[in-house]
Amino acid sequence: MIFKVAWRNIWRSRIRSIIVLSSIAIGIWAGLVIIGFSFGMNNERTSAAIGATLGHSQAHHRAFIEDPQPNAMLSEAIIKELETTLDAQNFVTGYAKRTVLQGMVASPKKTRATRIIGVNAEAERKVTTIPNYMVEGDFFESKTRKGVVISEKLAQKMGLSMRKKLVLTFQDHRGIIHKATFRVSGMYRTLNSAWDELNLYVQQDDIEKIVGGSLIHEVLISYDKSEDTEQKTKAIVSQIKEPTVITSWKENSPELGFADDMMGIMLVLVLGIIMLALLFGIINNMLMAVLERRRELGMLMAVGMNKRKVFLMILLETLMLGFVAGPTGIVLGDVTVRAMMRIGLDLSTKKDGLAELGVGSVIYPEIVPEYYLIIAIMVVTTALIAALFPAYKALKLNPVTAIRGN
Amino acid sequence: MKKVLLLLFIFFYSSLFAQDALAILKKSEAYLRGAQSTAEISITTVRPSWERTMTAKLWNKGAEMSCILITGPKRDAGTVFMKNGENVWNFVPAIKKLIALPAALVQNWMGTDISNDALINAGSLTVDYTPSIIASEVVSGQDCWVLELLPKPDAPVVWGKVIAFIDKASYIQLGGEFYDEDNFLITEMQASELTQFDGRRLPKAVKMIPAENPESYTIIRYISVDFTTPIPDSFFMKSNIKNIK
Numbered sequence: 001m002i003f004k005v006a007w008r009n010i011w012r013s014r015i016r017s018i019i020v021l022s023s024i025a026i027g028i029w030a031g032l033v034i035i036g037f038s039f040g041m042n043n044e045r046t047s048a049a050i051g052a053t054l055g056h057s058q059a060h061h062r063a064f065i066e067d068p069q070p071n072a073m074l075s076e077a078i079i080k081e082l083e084t085t086l087d088a089q090n091f092v093t094g095y096a097k098r099t100v101l102q103g104m105v106a107s108p109k110k111t112r113a114t115r116i117i118g119v120n121a122e123a124e125r126k127v128t129t130i131p132n133y134m135v136e137g138d139f140f141e142s143k144t145r146k147g148v149v150i151s152e153k154l155a156q157k158m159g160l161s162m163r164k165k166l167v168l169t170f171q172d173h174r175g176i177i178h179k180a181t182f183r184v185s186g187m188y189r190t191l192n193s194a195w196d197e198l199n200l201y202v203q204q205d206d207i208e209k210i211v212g213g214s215l216i217h218e219v220l221i222s223y224d225k226s227e228d229t230e231q232k233t234k235a236i237v238s239q240i241k242e243p244t245v246i247t248s249w250k251e252n253s254p255e256l257g258f259a260d261d262m263m264g265i266m267l268v269l270v271l272g273i274i275m276l277a278l279l280f281g282i283i284n285n286m287l288m289a290v291l292e293r294r295r296e297l298g299m300l301m302a303v304g305m306n307k308r309k310v311f312l313m314i315l316l317e318t319l320m321l322g323f324v325a326g327p328t329g330i331v332l333g334d335v336t337v338r339a340m341m342r343i344g345l346d347l348s349t350k351k352d353g354l355a356e357l358g359v360g361s362v363i364y365p366e367i368v369p370e371y372y373l374i375i376a377i378m379v380v381t382t383a384l385i386a387a388l389f390p391a392y393k394a395l396k397l398n399p400v401t402a403i404r405g406n
Numbered sequence: 407m408k409k410v411l412l413l414l415f416i417f418f419y420s421s422l423f424a425q426d427a428l429a430i431l432k433k434s435e436a437y438l439r440g441a442q443s444t445a446e447i448s449i450t451t452v453r454p455s456w457e458r459t460m461t462a463k464l465w466n467k468g469a470e471m472s473c474i475l476i477t478g479p480k481r482d483a484g485t486v487f488m489k490n491g492e493n494v495w496n497f498v499p500a501i502k503k504l505i506a507l508p509a510a511l512v513q514n515w516m517g518t519d520i521s522n523d524a525l526i527n528a529g530s531l532t533v534d535y536t537p538s539i540i541a542s543e544v545v546s547g548q549d550c551w552v553l554e555l556l557p558k559p560d561a562p563v564v565w566g567k568v569i570a571f572i573d574k575a576s577y578i579q580l581g582g583e584f585y586d587e588d589n590f591l592i593t594e595m596q597a598s599e600l601t602q603f604d605g606r607r608l609p610k611a612v613k614m615i616p617a618e619n620p621e622s623y624t625i626i627r628y629i630s631v632d633f634t635t636p637i638p639d640s641f642f643m644k645s646n647i648k649n650i651k
Contacts, residue, residue: 106564107564107586108564108565108566108584108585108586108587108592108593109586109592159586164587165564165566165587166564167562167563167564169562175493176493177493177494179562180562181560181561181562181563
């Protein structure tokens with residue numbers, strides 16, 4: 001009975017109700033799009049970083065993590081052991097052994113500090129996506145001796161181009177300084193320009209020839225899927241002995257891990273702000289509805305409707321608005337995000353800024369179903385809270401003065 | 407037959423010439439360095455809007471051992487760079503720590519236009535380049551050989567070509583031009599104010615000018631040079647780095 005009355009009451013003032021309905025729906029729609037967008041951006045950033053530079057996890061000597069000195073390398077015995085462990089795990093799709101040296105790169109124009117990564121091109125291709133980020137030349141496919149792959153950004157800063165000469169200076173594990181000439185055989189550009197500026201790739205063979213021995217500081221490990229990386233890493237860690245240390249991508253890139261962890265909290269905050277705005281909209285609307293119907297409410301009370309029922313009626317009116325608007329907003333948001341997922345959001349005008357963040361210029365939002373329920377609960381709660389004050393106002397009406405009017 | 411003879415002649419002649427150029431270069435380097443030396447220098451970095459002067463003490467023995475102690479400004483005073491053979495160390499008194507090379511290598515040396523490269527590999531001209539005499543020229547009143555130095559294949563140098571001006575009378579290098587691989591002039595070196603130091607004539611001022619930005623240059627000035635006081639080998643030991651004053 002009271003449901004029916006409440007429902008009819010809503011549709012008595014159609015325009016106002018539609019405005020409230022649509023403001024709730026738009027609020028939810030906006031929330032969903034923001035969530036989809038943020039998740040899309042974050043996931044892209046994370047997977048790009050994992051693919052290009054981080055790997056799902058990395059193995060180092062404990063000393064290397066404390067201070068990346070050239071003598072903090074993984075011995076052959078340790079690597080053998082590590083390889084057996086990794087080969088036994090079916091989720092490990094590949095691993096790449098690398099030489100990592102802090103050094104200096106010099107061109108006629110400039111000298112800069114750099115991180116020299118000695119790679120085995122074939123193993124690297126199985127683990128990282130750097131070869132996909134080449135803008136010129138290739139990633140050691142054409143077997144050039146003493147080739148170096150630098151980033152486009154570094155090339156610009158140092159006034160270098162393809163086939164140009166540069167001199168690398170670095171210290172080996174015995175503390176001896178080596179200088180060697182390399183020629184630019186490829187240029188890459190990842191989404192992370194900060195990384196680009198610091199890191200360059202050479203072939204491990206060349207380093208070994210210069211140093212006179214093998215030097216492995218880092219093993220980059222990639223998994224079949226990006227899900228459950230923490231558990232997978234733990235599975236490897238449990239089988240590894242000191243001094244080898246395995247760290248997941250979240251540990252290797254704290255800022256990315258932090259962004260990933262903070263994402264949920266940030267989004268709930270954003271949604272909270274949207275809901276707060278909705279709250280006042282609904283309060284305003286319902287208060288109007290109550291004050292407009294003073295005579296009618298007074299009459300209902302006079303003919304014997306008790307206070308509890310009046311209160312309930314107002315509450316129900318608000319909740320119904322929420323229940324209609326909520327699903328509408330969710331459906332709208334879902335459809336929009338799905339459409340955007342297919343097309344992508346082109347932000348090429350903000351390309352450079354996005355590159356600093358490690359994100360591409362076209363963003364593909366993502367659907368995150370877990371948030372639908374959260375949003376639904378938030379909307380209902382907001383509607384309930386918003387209804388309290390108008391309902392209370394209705395309670396306070398004196399039937400006699402209310403019927404008299406004005 | 408005549409042709410062969412001519413070819414042989416050209417071959418011998420040119421190799422003789424090259425040998426000559428190498429001898430000149432070697433003599434020039436030996437002269438500048440001496441067997442050993444202790445010097446006080448000042449390095450002034452000039453930029454359009456500011457300039458900064460740094461003073462330092464330099465010890466040198468042979469091609470393998472050298473040491474630099476910064477004596478001013480106060481902020482950097484006490485910093486030591488030491489090279490012995492392949493090893494380079496940097497001692498920073500503020501943190502009382504010995505830093506192995508790479509950290510010390512970051513960027514140009516102490517904010518000057520001198521690259522660390524020059525610091526560590528000073529004297530590699532004869533090792534890394536093949537010299538030849540290309541002309542004679544008068545530079546700041548002195549009759550000079552103009553040597554063209556081309557890097558040997560695989561030599562770890564960034565330059566594509568170096569032109570050196572060496573005084574015929576004293577074997578002092580009075581000028582240098584550093585070109586990249588595309589033959590663009592990148593840096594120019596000018597030595598001037600030939601002065602007598604401890605029985606030897608040396609240029610008192612050496613100016614390094616980047617070709618693209620001639621307003622921003624660095625001048626190195628010799629305040630005093632001592633070629634006679636002997637320096638023991640143990641001076642250039644890692645363990646001695648904290649005692650250098």
